[in-house]
Amino acid sequence: MGHSNEYEALAERFEAFVVDYDEGEGMVVLRGGRAAVFPIVSPPVEEIRIRKTCYMIAERLLWMVLPGGGVVSAEAGFGLVDQPLMGRPVIYLDQCHWSAIANAVYGGRISERVKEAALRILSLANSGKIVLPLSSAHMIETSATYAEKRQNLATVMLGASRGWIMRDPIDVRQDEALSALTRRYLSTEREVEPVFCLDHSRLYAGRSAAWHPEGPHNDLPPLLTEVWIWLTEVSSTYDTLVDPQSIDDRVHYSKWAVYHQRLSSEFAAKRESSARKRKLGLLAAFSDVHREIAKMAAVANLSVEQFRDWVIVHRESDIARLPFLGLYFDTMALRLSDSSRKWQANDLIDGLYLSCATAYADAVGGERAATEYIRRSWRNRDGQAPIFATLAELVEYVDGELLRR
Numbered sequence: 001m002g003h004s005n006e007y008e009a010l011a012e013r014f015e016a017f018v019v020d021y022d023e024g025e026g027m028v029v030l031r032g033g034r035a036a037v038f039p040i041v042s043p044p045v046e047e048i049r050i051r052k053t054c055y056m057i058a059e060r061l062l063w064m065v066l067p068g069g070g071v072v073s074a075e076a077g078f079g080l081v082d083q084p085l086m087g088r089p090v091i092y093l094d095q096c097h098w099s100a101i102a103n104a105v106y107g108g109r110i111s112e113r114v115k116e117a118a119l120r121i122l123s124l125a126n127s128g129k130i131v132l133p134l135s136s137a138h139m140i141e142t143s144a145t146y147a148e149k150r151q152n153l154a155t156v157m158l159g160a161s162r163g164w165i166m167r168d169p170i171d172v173r174q175d176e177a178l179s180a181l182t183r184r185y186l187s188t189e190r191e192v193e194p195v196f197c198l199d200h201s202r203l204y205a206g207r208s209a210a211w212h213p214e215g216p217h218n219d220l221p222p223l224l225t226e227v228w229i230w231l232t233e234v235s236s237t238y239d240t241l242v243d244p245q246s247i248d249d250r251v252h253y254s255k256w257a258v259y260h261q262r263l264s265s266e267f268a269a270k271r272e273s274s275a276r277k278r279k280l281g282l283l284a285a286f287s288d289v290h291r292e293i294a295k296m297a298a299v300a301n302l303s304v305e306q307f308r309d310w311v312i313v314h315r316e317s318d319i320a321r322l323p324f325l326g327l328y329f330d331t332m333a334l335r336l337s338d339s340s341r342k343w344q345a346n347d348l349i350d351g352l353y354l355s356c357a358t359a360y361a362d363a364v365g366g367e368r369a370a371t372e373y374i375r376r377s378w379r380n381r382d383g384q385a386p387i388f389a390t391l392a393e394l395v396e397y398v399d400g401e402l403l404r405r
Helices: 004-013 095-106 112-126 136-142 147-161 169-185 222-242 251-269 274-299 304-320 323-337 347-360 368-378 391-400
Strands: 014-020 025-030 035-039 052-056 061-065 071-075 091-093 363-365
Touching: 004 014, 004 222, 052 222, 061 222, 071 147, 071 222, 091 095, 091 112, 091 347, 095 112, 095 136, 095 147, 095 391, 112 147, 112 391, 136 147, 136 222, 136 347, 147 222, 169 274, 169 304, 169 323, 169 347, 251 274, 251 323, 251 347, 274 304, 274 323, 304 323, 323 347, 323 368, 347 363, 347 368, 363 391
Parallel strands: 091 363
Antiparallel strands: 014 025, 014 052, 025 035, 052 061, 061 071
16 A cells, blocks of 8 residues: 555545445545535445445545444555554454453443453554454454344444454465575565555455455546555445344364364373374374465475475474464464363364464454463463453553553
8 A cells, every 4th residue: 555645646636535325426525625426326225234435535544334323434554655553552352352342332241340441442442542453253253143233243343443454364374484485495584464454355365465356447547446446345344244144154163173173082092192292283283284385385486395395304493483373383282282172163263363463463362262272382482472361451461561662
């Protein structure tokens, strides 16, 4: 989202772009108050979730009216060389904590202590002191709820996140793997792309920075086309989250859980030593990602011999140094060695997203069991793992540490 000079020129001519689905019209507002109004083809009424959008160009802010009249906004990064975190700490929340915040706002059953912490986090986000990104995990887990509960939860999440997202962990781990391979064999330092950003095309795995939906069929300048595409992507994310229809897709994750439960039970039945369990656990974690890493080796143009050398000789040490993959591998190995706790379908999402967030965010509010495993797996890394099982602990860390830096 570059084009600094071009964007400033755009902001000097235009004030806002408005789409009103209820009225079936769009509007381009020029500086000075003049406006051009034109008809649009609105979706069927029963399919409309976002009622109205208004992108304020100079402010780089997209306002959206949700079902029920709630108003939320999303920040944009156009014309800014760097992503506009502006020193704000990034706090990633597990779905259970978003649900607690929604309960605090809408009067759900919640203890006073949790309510106080939830409202404090929400206040910090709404005042712009912290960033609360959404992820594709939130999209998946929110889709299992429905009706008013779904829309209340979505309204809170969309309002507090202000358009910020976490890139899909699958893309992040491929990015890390590519950096490790190029460092080892090409002597090239390749930085991992920002994990937290405003580009909604990065919300799901498999979409490169160059991926975008098809733009408008006209001769708009490149910057306006980019703005149009961003508006479409953000509106689609928001529209999907507030859709009241329930879609429960957890059956696919259940198969993953059954496989890992069987592995853990086999480790226990064979009375493997702790060291042996760890080694087998690391191999199991590698089996989850080996095709992705092979793909990155091809991207880096490594020879078959170089990739074989890496797998046999350097794999463990190189992965251990990677912020996310190293932590994920350690957590998986520890989890597989513990046969006392049954694997659940959501362990895949918790393991992937919370490990990624812990590696890159300033603090994380995690699910209790996943938080325990990540903390135990932190081991020789600097300081304590910045992940907390309760909102009260998280607030104490944010207020006492992060906001005082």
